[in-house]
Amino acid sequence: MDFNFKEEQLQLADALKRWIARDYGFEARRAIIRSGSGSSDAAWRQLAELGLTALPLPEAQGGFDGGAVDLYLVMQEVGRGLVVEPYLATVLGTECLKRGGGHAGLLEQVAAGDLKLACALGERGARHDLHDIATCAVPAGGGWRLDGEKKVALHAAQAGVIVVPARTGGGRRDLDGITVFALPADAPGLQITGYRTLDGLRAADLRLDGVQLDAGAVVGTVGAGWTILEAVADYGAGLLCAEAVGAMDALFSATLDYLKTRQQFGVPIGKFQALQHRMADMYIHLEQARSLALLAAVRLDGNDAAERRRAVSAAKYRVGQAARFVGQGAVQLHGGMGVTDELPAAHYFKRLSTIELSLGDSDHHLARFIAQPGFDGKEAA
Structure with missing residues (x-):
């Protein structure tokens, strides 16, 4: 299995990353959160111009036929940038309409950025x-x-x-x-x-x-409708895993930078071996979560529902565990600053905590994974 991304996939993710850095920084995001609607029409137009609203849609409705792996890279950048726009909600609504068939007019409006779904x-x-x-x-x-x-x-x-x-x-x-x-x-x-x-x-x-x-x-x-709901819930859980990986990546990097600059006893606290061990553990959790999240995205693009269920539940469980470990570790390593509204670390931790509870928490997906046929070595009757 080839896990290398295509050049156009990386270019789209890079374009989104550059837009976030330029126009959707931390302070701009805080201002949007405090606004009456909690989202930005200008930001939504930018997402549409980047092609993100059209990405998951068929060409017949003005889309680019993007799959879950394409969205995996997009959602990683959404997680890194702590984007609060209704992008995931619209993508899930789009997936519902696609799986149900029909509603071509609505899908065309979504592709053009003229309609948001939930x-x-x-x-x-x-x-x-x-x-x-x-x-x-x-x-x-x-x-x-x-x-x-x-x-x-x-x-x-x-x-x-x-x-x-x-x-x-x-x-x-x-x-x-x-x-x-x-x-x-x-x-x-x-x-x-x-x-x-x-x-x-x-x-x-x-x-x-x-x-x-x-x-x-x-x-x-x-x-x-249950067939549609289950597939869409798995799709959403897989994309949440990708978003969590992006958020954990950014939080890990921010924590590492903090350890390199925060001084105690005349030296950066990153010199202390106990804190180095904590960062190493956080890195292992992050990389394991990244691997399973990517596998889930690959399975979402396949046609095997049983493989999809197993991969998504495995990823949601492991990503949920990693999100808790990395989030709590980052807050502790930042000290009292880690829980203040002025520091991005607190916002990453809150988003990771919410992702863990969304579309099935870790306990729910662990039980679901265990219940899948073949887990105990026996095939389904």
Whole structure:
């Protein structure tokens, strides 16, 4: 297997890196976080001009047919730059629409940078079980009527269209009977309550009270939405792993620079052997996480669902462990400064902590990995 990146992939990542360094520095990011919307229209236009909104889309919709490995490099730079724009939320919404088929008009708008998407996947009490859905959809007037609530939908208040799974049959935790809908953010009966999250991004709670949708709002097949949801959740988890690797890389470098400049007893504290051992351990965690995150991206581009599940859960577990170790180590090595808002280290640590809890935490993915056929040496019946 060739793990060398193509020249055009590296060029795109480098272009994003240079834009972040020039226009999206730490202070600019803090100003965006404090703004009313929590995101920047100017920054979004720049991302679109770089081709990032079109990257994961088919050529037929104005895209570049980019795969998960292409996005792996992009998300690494997003992590390094602590970008708070709704890029990942839009990519996940795009993946939902692509897997469902149709909705070409929406995808064309996304490619052009004219439309942001979001996915409202979680519900109260469901934790990481995305099939635990109480929101219901019933036939009404040739279309559908949706009622229910969704919790912590990333960037839903900034989106023009929100992907919403609802139950059209079966029991609350059944895999069958789930249908995915593309819901306009201005639909009557939809209430969106936005707020800022721990890591500076934006999320929202949704309340659906008799929301009317036409039949064309269905994404994929009625009652068969779980296949889409599971694949999209794996896709998102894999991209979060890539973002975490980028954030850990930047945090490790910042900590190393700090150890070289902070003086104690007349010498840089990086001279102390105990701190050198800590940095070596952090580096090992980072490199192991990088390897598994890249493997997950490769499996996401394949067609084997079983391999995808194993690779994504293995990566999410290992990256989550590394994020905790590297984040905590960096904060400790920075001392009291490590938890202040003025220092990037605290912001990296917050983002890494949130990534670990998103789309399944380490415990969830460890249990999922163990449950996969063949883990105990026995093939599935």
